Amino acid sequence: MTQDYAAALVCHQARSLMQEALDGPLSPAERRGLEAHLVGCESCRSYGRELSKLRAALWEVPAAPLPRQALEQVWDKTIRRGGAPGWHRQLITWKPIAAAAVIVLVVLWHQLSAPVAPPAASPAELERLAADTRLVLQIACEAVSLAQRITAQDVLQDRVNATLKGIPIPVPGLHPTPNKEIRRGLDP
Amino acid sequence: MAMDQDTFVRLVTEQKDRVHNYALWMLHDRDDACEIAQESLMRLWQHRTRVHPAAAGSWLLRTTHNLCLDRLRRRQGRSNSPVANLAARPAEDGPDAGQAAERHELREQVGRVLQTLSSRDRAVLVMREFEGMSYDEMADVLGLRLSALKVALHRARDRFRERLIRAGVTP
Numbered sequence: 001m002t003q004d005y006a007a008a009l010v011c012h013q014a015r016s017l018m019q020e021a022l023d024g025p026l027s028p029a030e031r032r033g034l035e036a037h038l039v040g041c042e043s044c045r046s047y048g049r050e051l052s053k054l055r056a057a058l059w060e061v062p063a064a065p066l067p068r069q070a071l072e073q074v075w076d077k078t079i080r081r082g083g084a085p086g087w088h089r090q091l092i093t094w095k096p097i098a099a100a101a102v103i104v105l106v107v108l109w110h111q112l113s114a115p116v117a118p119p120a121a122s123p124a125e126l127e128r129l130a131a132d133t134r135l136v137l138q139i140a141c142e143a144v145s146l147a148q149r150i151t152a153q154d155v156l157q158d159r160v161n162a163t164l165k166g167i168p169i170p171v172p173g174l175h176p177t178p179n180k181e182i183r184r185g186l187d188p
Numbered sequence: 189m190a191m192d193q194d195t196f197v198r199l200v201t202e203q204k205d206r207v208h209n210y211a212l213w214m215l216h217d218r219d220d221a222c223e224i225a226q227e228s229l230m231r232l233w234q235h236r237t238r239v240h241p242a243a244a245g246s247w248l249l250r251t252t253h254n255l256c257l258d259r260l261r262r263r264q265g266r267s268n269s270p271v272a273n274l275a276a277r278p279a280e281d282g283p284d285a286g287q288a289a290e291r292h293e294l295r296e297q298v299g300r301v302l303q304t305l306s307s308r309d310r311a312v313l314v315m316r317e318f319e320g321m322s323y324d325e326m327a328d329v330l331g332l333r334l335s336a337l338k339v340a341l342h343r344a345r346d347r348f349r350e351r352l353i354r355a356g357v358t359p
Contacts, residue, residue, distance in 0.1 A: 012287060014344075017340055018283070019341070020338070023316070023323065038199075041236055051345070051349065054345075054348070054349050054352065057294070057298075057319070057352075057357070058298065058317045058318065060291060060294060061291070061294055061295045061318065062288075062291045062292065063205060063209050063318075064205075064208060064209050064212045065204075065205040065208065065296075066204040066205055066207070066225050070208075070222045070225065070226055071204060072225060074200065074204075074226050074229045074230060077226075077233075078196070078229075078230055078233035079193050079196065079197065079233070131295055146248075151218060
């Protein structure tokens with residue numbers, strides 16, 4: 001069997017086996033076949049010597065460690081930053097905030113675009129304006145709170161808009177039935 | 189299993205030189221290699237919730253490999269001039285100064301010859317000969333089948349051997 005294997009071995013197969021021998025042990029049959037081939041092939045023996053010298057030379061090559069300063073910069077931009085979030089975490093963090101900001105802007109725009117009382121308003125009108133302002137601020141806080149219902153899954157699956165549409169925002173004038181809870185909180 | 193901060197520190201400490209060394213062999217430029225190594229390590233932090241610590245070594249090398257290929261492509265688009273910003277020479281003082289200088293010179297010679305090979309040849313050679321990676325790990329990083337990897341490695345070795353001899357580098 002070994003003799004057959006050796007007889008069938010041609011130079012390129014023998015060289016391939018020599019390369020494999022660099023990376024790990026050959027099977028007994030392969031080893032015997034290779035040895036039998038090398039006995040009668042000076043060209044492959046020379047190839048094998050060069051290969052061994054090449055490997056020995058490469059092992060002499062020194063490694064190049066990462067400079068200390070470069071490593072310090074890595075620590076600065078990772079663990080020393082206090083947990084810099086990954087891209088998906090960044091999405092989760094800023095998208096709901098952006099959505100909440102849009103809601104707040106819409107509410108404020110709606111309130112500010114409404115007719116404003118003249119400067120010389122009566123004390124009662126001023127009191128009403130102050131109450132409206134408090135209400136707007138409370139609605140804005142509520143909007144931010146509601147926006148937190150947007151889950152990471154919504155962000156990753158690009159369902160932020162759909163989720164936002166499903167969140168009821170109590171805005172006086174925009175909704176037929178204002179949120180009674182907010183009203184109750186404002187009423188004396 | 190998510191990667192906590194202590195695990196990240198341990199992995200970076202273990203892998204930083206390997207990643208840098210790989211980038212330096214691939215790019216043959218000190219600044220580029222440093223930048224790529226830093227980028228890879230920082231990406232590990234950014235993706236720490238998705239990378240299993242046991243697979244972090246291969247993940248880092250695959251990331252480094254891809255970043256190196258991107259950098260090489262950009263270089264090709266920019267200029268064909270040879271890169272010569274190599275690793276700093278070792279200090280010339282001390283009892284081993286002569287030997288250190290010789291080894292540094294060898295590294296530069298080998299690096300120059302490596303640059304004449306294709307990026308694929310260079311990658312398989314560096315992974316196998318300098319990083320001592322297993323066939324399985326290399327196949328994983330390079331996205332090759334084992335049989336294709338062996339063929340690629342054998343051919344790369346032959347071309348590298350011929351060019352080293354031609355350059356008079358082989359001892």
